[in-house]
Amino acid sequence: xxxxxxxxFGQVLPSRLTGLPASERGLILIIANDDGxxxxxxxxxxxxxxxxxxxxxxSEGLQASRSRxxxxxxxxxxxxxxxxxxxxxxxxVAGDHTPLLAVGVPESVEERITYIRSGADDYLTRPxxxxxxxxxxxxxxxxxxxxxxxVLEVGAIEMDLVKRVxxxxxxxxxxxxxxxxxLEYFARHPRQILSREKLLEDVWRSRAYGRxxxxxxxxxNLRRKxxxxxxxxxxVSVRGAGFRLEPxxxx
Numbered sequence: 001x002x003x004x005x006x007x008x009f010g011q012v013l014p015s016r017l018t019g020l021p022a023s024e025r026g027l028i029l030i031i032a033n034d035d036g037x038x039x040x041x042x043x044x045x046x047x048x049x050x051x052x053x054x055x056x057x058x059s060e061g062l063q064a065s066r067s068r069x070x071x072x073x074x075x076x077x078x079x080x081x082x083x084x085x086x087x088x089x090x091x092x093v094a095g096d097h098t099p100l101l102a103v104g105v106p107e108s109v110e111e112r113i114t115y116i117r118s119g120a121d122d123y124l125t126r127p128x129x130x131x132x133x134x135x136x137x138x139x140x141x142x143x144x145x146x147x148x149x150x151v152l153e154v155g156a157i158e159m160d161l162v163k164r165v166x167x168x169x170x171x172x173x174x175x176x177x178x179x180x181x182x183l184e185y186f187a188r189h190p191r192q193i194l195s196r197e198k199l200l201e202d203v204w205r206s207r208a209y210g211r212x213x214x215x216x217x218x219x220x221n222l223r224r225k226x227x228x229x230x231x232x233x234x235x236v237s238v239r240g241a242g243f244r245l246e247p248x249x250x251x
Contacts, residue, residue, distance in 0.1 A: 025048075025049045025050050025051075025071070025141075026050070026051065026069065026070070026071030026072075026141075027050070027051045027052070027053060027068055027069060027070050027071055028045050028050045028051070028052050028053075028070070028071060028072050028073075028074065028137065029052075029053050029055065029061065029064055029065060029068065029070045029072070029073045029074070030042060030045075030052060030053070030054045030055070030073075030074045030076075031055045031056075031058070031060075031061030031064075031073065031074070031075045031076065031078075031084075031087055032054070032055075032056070032074070032075075032076035032078065032103075033056045033057065033076070033078055034076060034078075035056075037076060037103070037126075038054045038056070038076075039054075040130060041074065041130065041133060042054055044130040044131070044133065044134055045134060045137070048134050050071075050137075053068060053070075058078070058083055058086065058087055061073075061075070061087060062087065062090060062091070065091060065096055065098065066096075070098050071098070071099070071141060072098060072099040072100070072101065072137050072140055072141055073091070073098050073099070073100045073101070074100075074101045074102075074103060074133075074137070075087050075088060075100060075101070075102050075103070075120070076102075076103055076104055077102065077103070077104030077105070077106065077111075077115075078104075081104065081106065081107060081111055084102060084104065084115075085114065085115060085118060088100060088102065088115060088118050088119050088120050089118050089119065091119065092118065092119035099121050099137075099140035099141060099143070099144050100119065100120050100121050100122075100140075101120070101121065101122045101123075101124060101133070101136055101137060101140060102115045102116075102120040102122070102123045102124070103123070103124045103125075103126060103128070103133070104123075104125070104126055105125065105126045106123070106125060112125070121140050121143075122136055122139075122140060124136055147162075150162040152184065152187050152188070154187045154190050154245070154247040155190070155246075155247020155248040155249070156168055156169045156234075156247060156248055156249055157183070157187060157226070157234065157247060159180075159183065159184060159187060161184070164180055166180065166183065168226045168227070168234070169232075169249075173225050173226060174225070175222070175225060176221075178203075178218060179218060179221060179222050179225070181203055182199070182203050182218055182219070182222060183222055183226075185199065185202060185203050186235065186243075186245035187245065187247075189245070190245050190246075190247050191244060191245065191246065191247070192244065192245075193238050193241045193242050193243070193244050194242045194243055194244070195241060195242035196209075196212035196215045196216070196242055196243075197209050197212065198242070199215050199242070199243070200212055200214070200215055203215075219235055219243055222235060223235050227249065232249030232250065233246065233249060233250045234246055234247070234249045234250075236250060
């Protein structure tokens with residue numbers, strides 16, 4: 001089963017919801033001026049539970065990418081490869097980071113490399129099995145979902161849990177490993193009063209409650225790094241109880 005017989009292909013694969021939960025299947029934008037390509041792709045994606053919009057020109061595709069809630073974009077190389085590449089470049093320059101799959105018959109390996117370096121997340125060479133196309137779209141969506149899950153954002157604090165990068169009010173904050181773990185714990189319990197003993201147990205994995213001064217030292221370091229100017233307090237002391245994270249900071 002392949003693109004050579006799209007009608008049969010569309011009929012034998014009805015409503016397959018295998019790779020992603022239905023709740024995570026959104027709108028797929030196809031930008032292609034070849035109905036012989038766009039139509040079988042549309043049928044396959046719709047049979048897999050996606051909503052599909054087909055744009056047949058560059059301008060229509062760019063407009064649709066801005067005006068619709070698009071989960072992923074499929075771009076045909078069009079115009080001998082030049083027009084498709086221009087679409088990819090313009091989307092990325094405009095700050096659109098929607099997962100993007102380029103498809104086509106490239107003139108060379110270098111062309112595929114150029115597409116990917118220009119911002120395409122993947123390149124599928126024609127002819128291809130439509131099931132592989134769907135699987136690649138699903139893979140791009142899973143990757144995006146996992147990337148979002150890896151970012152913990154609470155108020156003015158943003159933590160990339162994979163890259164171990166922290167930003168506070170847009171400013172990068174360099175933390176030591178223990179400080180990062182401590183901040184992550186606070187971020188997962190915003191506005192909750194956390195005792196020194198609780199922090200020692202869950203962050204330090206220790207029940208040596210006589211060493212709670214270690215917590216005070218690390219919290220103090222974290223406070224200074226989150227706000228070197230001292231103008232906003234993100235970690236507030238609660239007398240006799242512990243500490244509380246204020247995600248937006250207190251004046």
